[in-house]
Amino acid sequence: MIHGWLRTRRLAILVGALTGFVACAPLADFVERSGNKIADPPTPTSAIAQGVHDRMLVADLHADTLLWRRGLVYSNPDSQVDLARIVKGNLGLQVFTMATRVPAEGRCIHERNFDPAPLLALINGWPAPTWSSANARAVYQAEALRQAVKRSNDTPTLASPRGGEQQVHLTFIESLDDLGSWLRRRYRSETPDPHSIGVLLGAEGAHAFDDPDGPEFERLCQLGLRMVAPTHRFDNDYAGSSEGCIRGTLTEKGIRLINMAVKRRMIVDLAHASHPSYEAAIGLLGRARHPAVVSHSGLQGYLDRIDVKGGHRANSDDELIWLAQTGGVFGIGFWPAAVGVPSVDNVVGAILYAVEVLTRAQGAAPVKGGSHAITRASEHIALGSDWDGAVEVAIDPARLAAITERLLVHLEPDDVANVMGLNACRVIAQSLGAGDYTAARKFCGVAALRTAAQPEQAARPLKRPDSGE
Numbered sequence: 110m111i112h113g114w115l116r117t118r119r120l121a122i123l124v125g126a127l128t129g130f131v132a133c134a135p136l137a138d139f140v141e142r143s144g145n146k147i148a149d150p151p152t153p154t155s156a157i158a159q160g161v162h163d164r165m166l167v168a169d170l171h172a173d174t175l176l177w178r179r180g181l182v183y184s185n186p187d188s189q190v191d192l193a194r195i196v197k198g199n200l201g202l203q204v205f206t207m208a209t210r211v212p213a214e215g216r217c218i219h220e221r222n223f224d225p226a227p228l229l230a231l232i233n234g235w236p237a238p239t240w241s242s243a244n245a246r247a248v249y250q251a252e253a254l255r256q257a258v259k260r261s262n263d264t265p266t267l268a269s270p271r272g273g274e275q276q277v278h279l280t281f282i283e284s285l286d287d288l289g290s291w292l293r294r295r296y297r298s299e300t301p302d303p304h305s306i307g308v309l310l311g312a313e314g315a316h317a318f319d320d321p322d323g324p325e326f327e328r329l330c331q332l333g334l335r336m337v338a339p340t341h342r343f344d345n346d347y348a349g350s351s352e353g354c355i356r357g358t359l360t361e362k363g364i365r366l367i368n369m370a371v372k373r374r375m376i377v378d379l380a381h382a383s384h385p386s387y388e389a390a391i392g393l394l395g396r397a398r399h400p401a402v403v404s405h406s407g408l409q410g411y412l413d414r415i416d417v418k419g420g421h422r423a424n425s426d427d428e429l430i431w432l433a434q435t436g437g438v439f440g441i442g443f444w445p446a447a448v449g450v451p452s453v454d455n456v457v458g459a460i461l462y463a464v465e466v467l468t469r470a471q472g473a474a475p476v477k478g479g480s481h482a483i484t485r486a487s488e489h490i491a492l493g494s495d496w497d498g499a500v501e502v503a504i505d506p507a508r509l510a511a512i513t514e515r516l517l518v519h520l521e522p523d524d525v526a527n528v529m530g531l532n533a534c535r536v537i538a539q540s541l542g543a544g545d546y547t548a549a550r551k552f553c554g555v556a557a558l559r560t561a562a563q564p565e566q567a568a569r570p571l572k573r574p575d576s577g578e
């Protein structure tokens with residue numbers, strides 16, 4: 110997302126002034142630490158909820174970890190995401206997104222506004238081409254993720270800085286075969302193996318490459334790019350952004366991008382899209398029978414309900430329904446613009462709000478070109494934390510069981526399993542070419558089976574405090 114610290118003109122100027130002309134690890138780490146805070150204090154999770162959580166497929170659709178100096182490493186106290194916390198929280202599948210341009214806020218966000226991304230690349234110690242090129246910054250982040258995967262495969266036993274050893278095996282998901290091998294590896298025994306982690310690469314804004322038919326896009330695809338969002342926080346050549354100055358619709362280039370993404374079996378992410386762009390993209394995707402994804406966002410209806418003045422990073426009920434009617438999945442964010450005060454309660458509140466909206470739309474004939482009549486509301490909601498997006502978030506990956514625990518109070522275990530990760534797996538499988546909605550759901554079914562085979566205590570929802578049970 111890239112909010113908070115980096116979004117203010119003041120910070121941009123401060124970073125610029127402090128930077129000088131050399132790489133500066135302590136400064137880079139200070140900026141990372143200051144931007145990426147965790148709000149909710151740790152609370153213990155019940156053994157029952159933890160047991161249920163540890164058997165689920167857990168996935169998250171958006172983390173900007175690659176933007177920072179250390180990237181994806183075993184342990185990084187300055188970040189919100191590292192491998193140790195991914196393992197601890199039973200997070201199995203994570204999309205890592207590449208933010209490449211982050212113009213500062215004014216009355217609206219224009220690409221000509223001061224952009225601290227090149228300065229961040231400089232203090233991170235990234236190579237010279239990244240100081241002036243968004244594409245070079247994307248290539249650098251893509252290669253960094255590939256290296257993290259390679260390291261984990263070359264040396265699966267990593268020494269933990271806090272003592273002991275930790276085995277982590279990363280699978281770079283570039284194809285349906287990769288997704289299948291990761292699923293088989295993680296679910297080869299009765300209990301899912303938390304050390305086997307699937308990673309997928311996304312681009313936050315198509316300004317990271319010159320043209321969907323050009324060599325820059327081709328190279329990023331070769332480096333593993335499989336999820337693409339037309340815009341980030343400003344209008345670009347492809348589409349209007351929800352925070353841009355014009356907020357227009359998809360351009361001719363944007364339409365070609367969506368069509369190319371469908372052709373190449375990529376995941377299309379409509380997070381940050383302006384309303385007209387969103388609507389146009391949903392139409393194209395619906396007609397192509399390709400599911401749409403919002404990797405990280407909030408819902409305006411939920412923000413209204415808790416009396417939080419919304420910005421421009423929350424979607425309407427209609428937008429959520431249109432997305433679900435393409436067979437798509439909406440990732441609920443963990444940060445203030447998405448859910449108000451960043452807390453587990455508000456993340457869960459927004460998820461339950463989405464369930465309400467989609468339940469009302471169940472069985473309705475699809476509109477906007479969609480072909481999927483919603484049959485089960487929980488099948489279209491996922492987690493989209495925005496970890497390491499320079500925002501304060503509710504929790505880090507180590508504490509994801511807290512979300513499972515609170516969802517189990519309100520929803521059936523199967524619905525909780527859908528939200529916590531099965532839906533994300535399904536939409537990725539379908540985008541990568543597993544076939545239709547049902548076939549894609551079946552593809553991820555090995556994980557669903559394990560969730561169904563939970564201990565007895567998970568067979569019914571936990572106590573509902575509001576029902577007096």
Ligand SMILES: [Zn+2]
Nearest residue numbers: 110111313381
């Ligand atoms: Zn974002």
Ligand SMILES: [Zn+2]
Nearest residue numbers: 110111173498
């Ligand atoms: Zn982001």
